[in-house]
Amino acid sequence: MGYVFRESSRYCTRTLVKKTGCDLADAEDIFMDALIIFRENLLSGKLQYLSNLRTYMFGICWNCWRDLQRARTRQDQARDEIGRQLLLIRGEKESPFDSDEEDLVRARVRQITQALAQLGDTCRRLLAFVYIDQLPHKEIAERMGLASPNVVKVTRHRCYQQWLKFIAQLEARPHES
Amino acid sequence: MNLDSEQTDSLIGDYLAGDLPPGDTAAVEQRIGDDAAFARLVGQRRWQLDVMRAADRADRKARLRETYTFDTPARGGTTRPLWIAVAALAAALALLVLWVYLPRDPGPTASQLALAYLEPFPVDHARGTGSDTLPLLDSALRLYEAADYAAALPLLQASRDARPDDLRIAMYLGDCLSLTGDYAAAARVFGPLAARQTPLRDAAQWHLALAHQLAGDTALAGPLLREIRGQNHYRQARADSLLRAW
Numbered sequence: 034m035g036y037v038f039r040e041s042s043r044y045c046t047r048t049l050v051k052k053t054g055c056d057l058a059d060a061e062d063i064f065m066d067a068l069i070i071f072r073e074n075l076l077s078g079k080l081q082y083l084s085n086l087r088t089y090m091f092g093i094c095w096n097c098w099r100d101l102q103r104a105r106t107r108q109d110q111a112r113d114e115i116g117r118q119l120l121l122i123r124g125e126k127e128s129p130f131d132s133d134e135e136d137l138v139r140a141r142v143r144q145i146t147q148a149l150a151q152l153g154d155t156c157r158r159l160l161a162f163v164y165i166d167q168l169p170h171k172e173i174a175e176r177m178g179l180a181s182p183n184v185v186k187v188t189r190h191r192c193y194q195q196w197l198k199f200i201a202q203l204e205a206r207p208h209e210s
Numbered sequence: 211m212n213l214d215s216e217q218t219d220s221l222i223g224d225y226l227a228g229d230l231p232p233g234d235t236a237a238v239e240q241r242i243g244d245d246a247a248f249a250r251l252v253g254q255r256r257w258q259l260d261v262m263r264a265a266d267r268a269d270r271k272a273r274l275r276e277t278y279t280f281d282t283p284a285r286g287g288t289t290r291p292l293w294i295a296v297a298a299l300a301a302a303l304a305l306l307v308l309w310v311y312l313p314r315d316p317g318p319t320a321s322q323l324a325l326a327y328l329e330p331f332p333v334d335h336a337r338g339t340g341s342d343t344l345p346l347l348d349s350a351l352r353l354y355e356a357a358d359y360a361a362a363l364p365l366l367q368a369s370r371d372a373r374p375d376d377l378r379i380a381m382y383l384g385d386c387l388s389l390t391g392d393y394a395a396a397a398r399v400f401g402p403l404a405a406r407q408t409p410l411r412d413a414a415q416w417h418l419a420l421a422h423q424l425a426g427d428t429a430l431a432g433p434l435l436r437e438i439r440g441q442n443h444y445r446q447a448r449a450d451s452l453l454r455a456w
Contacts, residue, residue, distance in 0.1 A: 034274070035277075035278070035357075036322075036325040036326060036328075037326055038274075038278045040322070042278075042280060043280075043281070046280065061280050064280075065271050065274055065275065066267075066271065068274060069267050069270050069271060069274070071326075072270075075326065075327065075448075078447040078448070080451065086322050086323075086326065114268040114271065114272075115261070115264045115265055115268050116264075117268075118263070118264035118265075118267040118268055118271075119260060119261065119264045121267075122260050122263055122264055122267075123260055141261075142261050145258050145261045145262065145265075146261065146262075146265045149262060149265065160262070161262075161266060163227050164226065164227060164259050164262060164263070165262065165263050165266050167228070171412070172413075172445075174409075175409065175410065175412065175413050176331075176332045177332075178378075186229065189223075189227065190220055190223065193219075193220075193223040194216065194219065194220065194223075197219055200258065
């Protein structure tokens with residue numbers, strides 16, 4: 034990622050400021066979002082062909098900027114990074130925290146992240162490899178030193194069910210989350 | 211489809227992971243269309259996974275902020291003199307003429323892509339307990355995980371001398387060499403790993419191909435990438451993109 038940052042950060046942030054009139058700090062923030070999305074595309078195989086790194090990175094920056102602009106209220110974006118990332122991931126028109134049920138939504142997000150924290154390191158890594166990085170089971174087995182792709186599948190089932198169980202327990206005791 | 215809640219969650223987990231065969235995926239999607247309660251549950255699980263992804267991104271972003279700093283100068287508020295705009299236009303026209311008439315160099319794009327693909331082999335924390343402990347290796351891996359590859363390198367070399375048959379140490383060493391720019395040495399480490407039938411053979415083959423590519427040895431990288439592309443190899447798409455970048 035260091036290489037991608039060095040090669041494209043200056044170009045992307047300056048072009049974003051020039052084309053959109055946004056603040057430099059906002060452009061830098063958007064570039065960081067784009068770097069993470071670039072990594073996800075790389076790992077999941079979505080990046081099939083790259084003719085120009087800077088153009089590709091700027092394309093991601095542009096899409097992020099456009100999605101954030103569409104949100105009706107931008108106050109929550111500045112305040113809450115998870116809310117901002119949910120906007121970018123789901124492409125919705127408003128922050129998930131920008132509604133009458135803000136407290137409930139915040140509680141749900143807290144329960145989900147707390148449930149993740151309660152999982153062991155192996156489960157957390159494995160669920161991230163499967164659901165976030167979307168890596169093939171064979172690669173996950175290799176990275177985690179597991180015996181076979183089938184072991185990955187069985188372990189993933191167990192970890193996923195455990196995570197859901199923790200979420201349900203926290204939902205049942207909202208005052209503790 | 212009449213499943214208990216754990217079986218239903220298991221099915222949804224498989225569906226959202228992309229693990230179902232095409233027929234079962236179609237059946238789940240049909241059920242999403244026909245069964246509102248099931249559709250709501252799938253939506254809820256999808257939202258929970260999106261929160262997981264959002265939390266992961268937020269965490270990564272915080273770490274990226276600590277690792278990298280921007281050096282973009284602040285823009286001034288004054289307008290530029292006209293002569294600068296004219297000079298910039300003349301330079302752009304000259305570049306355009308050069309771009310049209312000079313031969314293109316296809317090499318750098320493939321190397322750019324190879325550098326983008328270069329990610330350190332992840333550390334396996336399940337190792338290194340009890341009799342397996344090697345303090346030198348622990349120190350090396352701490353530096354490796356902190357991306358201080360230059361400092362990790364001598365410790366990994368020493369660890370490898372202590373445990374010459376440890377495949378994972380060899381992978382970490384090879385990646386340290388690549389990430390500090392010594393691609394030829396990295397290729398010498400990965401070469402024997404890629405030739406042996408071990409659980410890490412596929413990973414070693416890929417890292418070897420990247421090291422050859424970055425060392426400019428396209429004659430060596432090419433056949434490896436074609437082999438990776440030709441197999442039912444999980445890095446098939448990446449190998450294909452590198453070959454097409456040539």
